[in-house]
Amino acid sequence: SQQGEEDPQALSIQEGENATMNCSYKTSINNLQWYRQNSGRGLVHLILIRSNEREKHSGRLRVTLDTSKKSSSLLITASRAADTASYFCATDARAGGSNYKLTFGKGTLLTVNP
Amino acid sequence: ETGVTQTPRHLVMGMTNKKSLKCEQHLGHNAMYWYKQSAKKPLELMFVYSLEERVENNSVPSRFSPECPNSSHLFLHLHTLQPEDSALYLCASSQVGDLFTDTQYFGPGTRLTVL
Numbered sequence: 001s002q003q004g005e006e007d008p009q010a011l012s013i014q015e016g017e018n019a020t021m022n023c024s025y026k027t028s029i030n031n032l033q034w035y036r037q038n039s040g041r042g043l044v045h046l047i048l049i050r051s052n053e054r055e056k057h058s059g060r061l062r063v064t065l066d067t068s069k070k071s072s073s074l075l076i077t078a079s080r081a082a083d084t085a086s087y088f089c090a091t092d093a094r095a096g097g098s099n100y101k102l103t104f105g106k107g108t109l110l111t112v113n114p
Numbered sequence: 115e116t117g118v119t120q121t122p123r124h125l126v127m128g129m130t131n132k133k134s135l136k137c138e139q140h141l142g143h144n145a146m147y148w149y150k151q152s153a154k155k156p157l158e159l160m161f162v163y164s165l166e167e168r169v170e171n172n173s174v175p176s177r178f179s180p181e182c183p184n185s186s187h188l189f190l191h192l193h194t195l196q197p198e199d200s201a202l203y204l205c206a207s208s209q210v211g212d213l214f215t216d217t218q219y220f221g222p223g224t225r226l227t228v229l
Contacts, residue, residue: 041223042204103156
């Protein structure tokens with residue numbers, strides 16, 4: 001199975017509520033990134049957290065990383081209808097030698113209802 | 115706008131056609147990527163170029179042929195495709211010191227339909 005797996009697959013909330021998405025991975029990483037994708041469009045980088053960091057904030061986004069559990073969470077506070085999108089975690093995993101590969105999960109589809 | 119453009123945005127082709135997808139990045143990056151995104155599947159990395167040399171090829175069928183003439187341009191040449199090749203093809207670029215670990219900037223994608 002793929003390196004990063006998001007949970008839940010789909011999430012529907014009301015505007016103003018908080019949205020939490022989780023990502024689990026299998027192998028050791030140097031960093032973990034979260035990306036957002038609006039329907040049929042390219043991915044947009046949101047935030048990167050390194051393996052020696054436990055929490056990071058960017059505006060209404062809060063990302064945590066627990067390397068002992070090999071998991072990360074993305075919290076979007078005070079959600080807006082414009083936050084409706086798919087959210088992906090991406091991990092880099094050592095793949096032999098000094099090369100790394102950025103691997104994406106299947107994503108969480110977030111729907112924020114007005 | 116992420117600084118990465120892709121053309122065309124939509125493409126419909128028959129299985130016997132030959133077409134090319136184009137990607138251009140205006141960010142001064144030194145690595146470019148092709149990904150395939152199919153419904154209900156994770157993003158699949160197809161090709162990676164760093165400093166115009168191909169450094170990653172995940173056993174993609176030979177009916178997909180990449181070309182990177184310089185660090186700003188990337189092409190994906192298509193020929194004799196199959197209906198299962200229908201997908202969103204995404205181009206990305208990044209500035210790498212340590213290959214693969216840096217933030218990637220994506221283009222809007224080309225929606226390809228193979229009839």
